[in-house]
Amino acid sequence: MRELTVDLGERSYPIYIGEGLLKEASTYFIKHGISKKSPLLIITDSRVAEYHLESFESELAEAGFQTASVIVPSGESSKSLSMLESLVTKALECGLDRKSAIVALGGGVVGDLAGFVAASYMRGIKFVQVPTTILAHDSSVGGKVAVNHPLAKNIIGAFHQPELVLYDLNTLQTLPPREVSAGLSEVVKHGLIWDAEFAAWCEENAEKLLALDAEALGYALYKGCSVKAAVVSKDERENDLRAILNLGHTIGHALEAVAGYGELLHGEAISIGMVGSARLGLRYGAPEDVYTVTKRVLAKSGLPVRLPDHFDVDKIMDAMMHDKKFSEGTMVFVVPTEIGKVEIKSDVPVQWVREIVEQLKLEVQP
Ligand SMILES: NC(=O)c1ccc[n+]([C@@H]2O[C@H](COP(=O)([O-])OP(=O)(O)OC[C@H]3O[C@@H](n4cnc5c(N)ncnc54)[C@H](O)[C@@H]3O)[C@@H](O)[C@H]2O)c1
Numbered sequence: 284m285r286e287l288t289v290d291l292g293e294r295s296y297p298i299y300i301g302e303g304l305l306k307e308a309s310t311y312f313i314k315h316g317i318s319k320k321s322p323l324l325i326i327t328d329s330r331v332a333e334y335h336l337e338s339f340e341s342e343l344a345e346a347g348f349q350t351a352s353v354i355v356p357s358g359e360s361s362k363s364l365s366m367l368e369s370l371v372t373k374a375l376e377c378g379l380d381r382k383s384a385i386v387a388l389g390g391g392v393v394g395d396l397a398g399f400v401a402a403s404y405m406r407g408i409k410f411v412q413v414p415t416t417i418l419a420h421d422s423s424v425g426g427k428v429a430v431n432h433p434l435a436k437n438i439i440g441a442f443h444q445p446e447l448v449l450y451d452l453n454t455l456q457t458l459p460p461r462e463v464s465a466g467l468s469e470v471v472k473h474g475l476i477w478d479a480e481f482a483a484w485c486e487e488n489a490e491k492l493l494a495l496d497a498e499a500l501g502y503a504l505y506k507g508c509s510v511k512a513a514v515v516s517k518d519e520r521e522n523d524l525r526a527i528l529n530l531g532h533t534i535g536h537a538l539e540a541v542a543g544y545g546e547l548l549h550g551e552a553i554s555i556g557m558v559g560s561a562r563l564g565l566r567y568g569a570p571e572d573v574y575t576v577t578k579r580v581l582a583k584s585g586l587p588v589r590l591p592d593h594f595d596v597d598k599i600m601d602a603m604m605h606d607k608k609f610s611e612g613t614m615v616f617v618v619p620t621e622i623g624k625v626e627i628k629s630d631v632p633v634q635w636v637r638e639i640v641e642q643l644k645l646e647v648q649p
């Protein structure tokens with residue numbers, strides 16, 4: 284078992300990563316002050332529920348927790364305001380009070396949604412992240428919680444840190460291959476923004492990761508969470524440094540919104556977005572390998588690097604104007620300067636961005 288800390292003063296919390304942790308969930312919950320006297324609501328999705336809900340909930344109930352659970356449809360469309368309202372209704376029906384906790388059992392969709400319920404219910408109650416996807420090594424850490432608006436991704440949300448993150452690597456063995464690759468997108472991102480050696484490791488070990496090799500996965504998720512925890516610990520609310528975690532997201536979020544949340548998985552959209560950011564890096568004078576290595580490691584991880592033809596460039600450009608990185612009338616982008624290093628560029632010429640989005644349709648999968 285590996286352990287990390289997100290260091291945020293009185294809001295600090297641990298991330299536990301290991302095999303079989305769900306079977307001991309109650310021990311961790313007790314250790315971190317989750318109340319047995321108030322009801323606890325587990326929020327999960329239909330696919331995760333099939334595999335994990337019953338055993339997880341009974342383990343907690345047997346240890347004396349007053350559990351209730353609710354299952355949302357699997358997929359990005361559950362991150363909506365209407366779903367938030369129905370979950371608040373459920374929380375009220377289950378009698379959740381200010382000492383209750385909400386438990387997010389699932390991937391990033393469940394984590395973001397359940398986290399936002401916890402942030403807004405009674406103006407904020409405790410929550411626990413129990414990630415079950417590779418991608419959720421990113422979403423479960425850092426306290427960004429949100430739902431989507433049809434025009435913009437994650438635009439209704441809050442910062443609300445969990446009490447703990449309990450990451451049971453065994454749960455990942457049931458992930459479909461497309462979700463494995465999508466999750467690797469954010470793992471690779473953590474290498475590209477912070478740690479060139481780790482980016483190279485991701486490329487060398489791509490096959491093992493795609494095959495869900497337990498040792499490789501454990502290491503990759505530990506490294507990814509370490510980068511995330513280090514960045515968030517320095518800048519919880521994205522005043523400056525934290526923005527680097529958005530590599531590939533200005534274009535990526537626009538693609539998700541234009542496609543209608545679901546056609547492209549988040550990790551896939553971010554993969555295409557990171558190729559766009561690498562191209563932007565070249566315009567600012569970065570060495571060629573920023574582009575070639577980015578593209579190669581993503582492709583080796585089973586990810587798309589080309590924008591499908593049917594995407595409308597005007598619509599993508601419009602959607603980018605609603606991104607949180609568009610502010611004071613200028614486009615702000617995270618731009619790689621070398622592998623493992625990025626810079627935040629404001630005032631990026633809109634024409635450059637348009638040209639890059641057009642070029643993305645012509646990329647060749649290496
Ligand atoms: N808050 C953050 O900092 C942050 C960071 C990155 C991404 N995100 C958000 O995370 C979301 C994407 O997360 P995701 O990729 O985990 O998607 P997801 O939660 O939709 O999970 C992907 C799919 O895998 C299924 N699944 C989950 N666990 C499984 C398991 N163990 N076995 C089999 N199937 C399983 C789910 O039902 C779903 O169909 C996006 O909404 C994105 O915006 C948030």
Ligand SMILES: O=C(O)C(=O)C[C@@H](O)[C@H](O)[C@H](O)COP(=O)(O)O
Nearest residue numbers: 421425427436437525528529532607
């Ligand atoms: O935690 C962060 O900060 C990130 O940027 C992580 C991203 O992977 C994640 O997709 C996040 O939700 C994007 O942030 P947003 O503020 O643009 O919604």
Ligand SMILES: [Zn+2]
Nearest residue numbers: 469532549553
């Ligand atoms: Zn992301």
